[in-house]
Amino acid sequence: MALWRIRATVDDRPGYLSVLTASLALRGVNILTVQVHTTEAGAVDDFLVDAPDTIDEADLVAAVERGRGRDCWVARSEARGLVDQPTRVLGLATRLVRDPEGAGEVLRTMLGADEVVWRPTPAVPHDAVGATTMLLNDPAGGSYELARRAPSFTPAEYARAQALVELASAVARREADRVTLALPDGAELTVRPATADDLAGVVALHEGCSARSRHRRYLSGAALPSPSRLRRLLAPARGVTLVATTTGSDGAAESVVAMANLLAEGDEAELALLVRDDWQRRGVGTALLRRLVGHAERSGYAALVLHTQAENAPMMRTVARLGRPVPVERDGSLLTVTVPLAARPAGGPVTHDTGRTGAVAGGPERARPAGGGR
Structure with a gap:
């Protein structure tokens, strides 16, 4: 017995494929796999067959034509063709x-x-x-x-x-998108898009953060998020999640020290940051925010929306470093910042006016705004 590949076109009508397979069966040809490709000219049938050694290419072509097939192509195949x-x-x-x-x-x-x-x-x-x-x-x-x-x-x-x-x-x-981030104090981190494999590292990041940092990030409390929630944050349906990790030099294992989430809904995207306490105030949050702003602009979003507590002064300073005026609305202790992305201003600090305060943070889940803890 020998393996052959056969491709032929038949009319896409009921029973025509069975006529072709019956013609092959009459000659002792065993069909191992078949794929059907629908085209304007008809159904293109792609077979992998096992045929008796006495049958050659011409015999297979003749069998196909007797089975109402046309435009026949036949070639010897190998055992690897058995893989579906x-x-x-x-x-x-x-x-x-x-x-x-x-x-x-x-x-x-x-x-x-x-x-x-x-x-x-x-x-x-x-x-x-x-x-x-x-x-x-x-x-x-x-x-x-x-x-x-x-x-x-x-x-x-x-x-x-x-x-x-x-x-x-x-x-x-x-x-x-994978870059090496050089911080002002000389330390270096790797910034890259997150993957599902980062779950353990992100869990450790949350465990290494203080209750205050977690509360600033999620607003709803300081408890550790469930693994299922973190999985959703690591692989957003629209948007991107970045992680900052130690380089793992000298044989040390890589560890996640910061996470930034950008989740989109409509023409806007919501932002959230979480930086481990011992890496705060070293420029990590600012660098992650700038990269996410760039990603949002390249993706064509009209604006970024960020939420934070009014007392979160470090995040307010982080937004101010973007160098563009942004409207900030206050609802009790919660600040909502909208960063327009359609046209970048020439520069300037975050504006302040009565009842409006410069701020930053992020919470990608609309049902419950999340803060941007730093």
Whole structure:
């Protein structure tokens, strides 16, 4: 017995696939896997089959044509073809997460392309899928052009390939957001987007903060947030969470010393900061706030909304360092700051007027505003 790949188009009508499979079965061909790609020309069926050694390529083509198949392509396959397509794509996605620069090779492997070329110009949308050529837009700029002699590309293959390219771009952007923060006192921290793997470090961060710092951050109390709540903060549906960590030099384990959350709703985003007590008043909160403001501006949000207690003077100073006037509303002991992002002012301190005070903090959950503890 020998493994073969068969691709053929049949009319997308009830019973036509069974006619094709029956024609193969009459010749002792065992179908191991089948994928159906819907196209305007009909249903493109992609088979992995096990055929008797006495059957060759011409015999398989003849069997497909007798089963009402057309545009048939046949090629020998290997045992690795037995891995189902979703598992194979997930494995390739894992490779991209580890090495986003390997997008071209991943595309070649997934699609069996003969050539993969990156070009600095964007792809033309209506030319995205051709007979044996595929164009993919690279979210980072430019495009990929893939070519293979046979079989022709399908819309389903294009969708998978575009998803992998977008994954590679997202991972690359995440790596680009990783920076080393040099503080005025000479200490260095790593600032990067948070991941689900940071849960233990963020729990330790909260445990290492004083009750006052936690209360300033969450406003609702000084208790430790539940792990499920922290998981939601680490992976917001819209927005970003940054963590600042020690560099872990000299064999020391990395530890999270600050967390900044930016959660979006509509055209606004809410901000929250938490800095471990022994790292406060060293410039960490200011640096995180500036990075989140930059992220919000690049994302096109109209404004940032921040909440804090009126007594939280350190956070008020942090907002003042942004160098732009912001309206601040007071409701009892709670201050709400709105930082406009559409157009950055030339500079100036946070404004003060009757009943309005410069402030900062952040609470991404609208049901209960959270403070920006420092």
